[in-house]
Amino acid sequence: MKKIYLMISLFLLNIALNAQDYSLGADLSYVNELEDCGAVYYETGTAKDVYTIFSDHQARVVRLRVWHTPEGGYSGFSDVKKSISRAKATGMKVLLDFHYSDTWADPGKQTRPQAWSGITDLNVLADSVYNYTFQVLSDLKAENLLPEFVQIGNETNGNIMVEAGETLYPIDWPRNIQLFKAGIQAAKETDSSIQTVIHIADPTVAVWWFTTAAANNFSNYDIIGLSYYPEYHDVNIAGVGQVVTNLKSQFSKPVWIVETGYPWTLGNNGDSGNILGEASILPGYSNPPTIKSQKNFLINLTYAVISNGGMGVIYWEPAWVTTTCTTQWGQGSHYENAAFFDFDNQLHAGIDFLSYDYSQAPSTTSEVSFYVDMTEVEVIDGVFVTGDFTGTAWQFMTMEPIGNNVYQYTTTMQKGSEGAYIFTIKADWNMELYHEQVPLECAPMWGTHRKYVIEDDTETYAFYWSSCDILPLLVNNTMAQSSFSVYPNPFRDQLNIRILNHKSNSIHVYSADGRLQGIYDASTETIDGSSWSQGFYLIQLWNEFNTVIDSVKVFKSNN
The missing domain is CATH 3.20.20.80 (Glycosidases)
Structure with missing residues (x-):
């Protein structure tokens, strides 16, 4: 009975996770x-x-910044109202980010709006925050554009709404908290359903910042908001x-x-x-x-x-x-x-x-398969692949024949790993005699070795021996029957296309970094690639339902 109860509990927990x-x-x-x-x-x-x-x-959420009186009008009230309308029309919620400035507010800059310049009385400044916040939100509510979330300031690590020349540090907690609370009060008095967010940059200081805020009697916000940019924040x-x-x-x-x-x-x-x-x-x-x-x-x-x-x-x-x-x-x-x-x-x-x-949970490993076509190559002592993925000693891993002179080796690697590999016909370090001679244009590692980069759950590296030519797609360890042919491969200027599947609708070409290079009608027989940069390209055949039928990698050479 306990086992059944545990199974039911786990089942309900899984439903809750999926439904959240x-x-x-x-x-x-x-x-x-x-x-x-x-x-x-x-x-x-x-x-x-x-x-x-x-x-x-x-x-599910669109975040929009709002500036008080921005030069040019963008991110001002009228512009933000237009953006909120677009977000809600497409079914998304809105997080409205008050910068309380006429321009960017961030950890290094928190300049108050020009309209509030010269205010020296903190109570008057807090009233200005309240009135402005209340007016913006009330006007939005009147037009059925009320945001679900409101951010009271942007990356407010230091002092907020300072005059030009005033310092951001040390933090004047009582002053800042009075201003925060004025904004929160305005949001809640506009509509109690609004969820308020206090936002700082850098996760490494977050616990200290919010602990110190609590010690200064500030906790009446709803959500803790953080910025995380690996470029600027020293945390993984x-x-x-x-x-x-x-x-x-x-x-x-x-x-x-x-x-x-x-x-x-x-x-x-x-x-x-x-x-x-x-x-x-x-x-x-x-x-x-x-x-x-x-x-x-x-x-x-x-x-x-x-x-x-x-x-x-x-x-x-x-x-x-x-x-x-x-x-x-x-x-x-x-x-x-x-x-x-x-x-x-x-x-x-x-x-x-x-x-x-x-x-x-996202997978941290990838199933990686290496294939090499040995047609017209004398196999001396088997076929091997070696590379830094086999350890510092670069072991020779035996590849298994799968038919049609094609050999395969499959292993598991950590996502994010990258390095060098090469195919050989003997477990021997005499490169001239036993290792493939990889053309320079597809040997980015030292000009002699191929390169792998592991990013997906599965990765495939399939080539002809000593060539940049890529094998057709492999399915169930057999050579796939391609729906089209692309030649020559590598090519310099003109790429020829021959469609074998007449149900195709269009040809899509992508560069190695995923950029769409062009879309062509299925009747296209030649593609001009003379202006393309050197490198690999993915040629995809699409049907009328916008589904990929087949794909082939080609190499553009400028040599």
């Missing part, structure tokens, strides 16, 4: 401005409303999870990562520099970063937050693509390398963290 409505979403504050500057967002090659894109991918994902546990245990309040960001490339789309760079890359994630590593970072972070009792994760500005717009840092985007859209504004897989099933 985690608060995952995105900050889309820049979107209106970017669209006014010409930005168009695409999903699978078709233009689509960006709010609909995020809603369709299971975003496991450490963030531990911080969530500690905060949840100590304060009995929900904990929410309301800002995070991680690059999918180190490249730029234009001349503007980017906010996030190589310093963002955590150990165990590929360097340079990829779309897969960005997605894996977000899934792992979100799971760490949720499994430790947190509310969820909001991704900061995933739609900040390059346009002719000018920010205070210059023209264009300074974050396009961390957005969920590639340099052609095509949606990529980074967004998939929103729809991941967080009742399941």
Whole structure:
């Protein structure tokens, strides 16, 4: 009977985990401005409303900043009202982020609005906070645009709403708390259902900050909000999870990562520099970063937050693509390398963290299969693969024949690992006699060895001996019957396509970092790749239902 009761309890717990409505979403504050500057967002090659894109991918919350009197009007009340309307029209909740400034407020800058400049009486300043907050929320409520969550300040680590020349530290706790409480009171008196958020940057200082706030009689907020950027905050994902546990245990309040960001490339789309760079890359994630590593970072972070009792994760500005717009840092985007859209504004897989099933722990390992086609190669003493994944001694791992002169070796590796490998025909270190001679264009490791990067649950590396040519897809350890042929491979300028499956509808071409290179009609026989950069490309055949029928990797050579 006890065993049955335990099974029922575990079953009900699993149902509860699956049914829980985690608060995952995105900050889309820049979107209106970017669209006014010409930005168009695409999903699978078709233009689509960006709010609909995020809603369709299971975003539940849109975060929007509001500035008091911003230059140019964007992020002001009228702009925010438009954004809230778009969010609610697509079924998403809203987290409204009051900066209490005319521009950015963050750990290094908390300048009060010009309208409040010169106020020296703290009570008058607190009244200004109350009246402004109440007016904004009341006006939104009157138009059925009331946000579900309200953030009282942005990254308020130090003193808030300071005059020019005043210092952010040491923190004047009684002063700050009076201002916080004025904002909270205004939100609750507008509508008691509003959940208030106090937001600071850097998980490593969170326990200290909220403990000190409590010691100064401040605890009447609803949610603890944190920013976490690996570029700036010296803590890994496991450490963030531990911080969530500690905060949840100590304060009995929900904990929410309301800002995070991680690059999918180190490249730029234009001349503007980017906010996030190589310093963002955590150990165990590929360097340079990829779309897969960005997605894996977000899934792992979100799971760490949720499994430790947190509310969820909001991704900061995933739609900040390059346009002719000018920010205070210059023209264009300074974050396009961390957005969920590639340099052609095509949606990529980074967004998939929103729809991941967080009742399941993300896998930390990958099943990795190596294949080599030995046709017309004299096999002397078997076929082997060796690389740094076999240990510091580089053991020779025996590959098994699976037919048609193809050999296979499968192993398990940790996600995030990368390194070198090569195929051999004898367990011997005479490279000239027994190791394949890998062409330079596909030998990124020392000019002699192939490279693996492990990011997915399964990875496959399949080549012809001493060639950059990639084997067709392999299914159940046999050569797959391809629905189309692509040649030559490698190619320099022109790629020829021959469709063998007449049910196909279109041809999609993606670069190695996941960017959509182009979409072509299924009747296309040649593709001009002369302007493409050297590297690998994925050619996909799609049917009329937007389902991938088949895919082939090709290599573009500029040599």
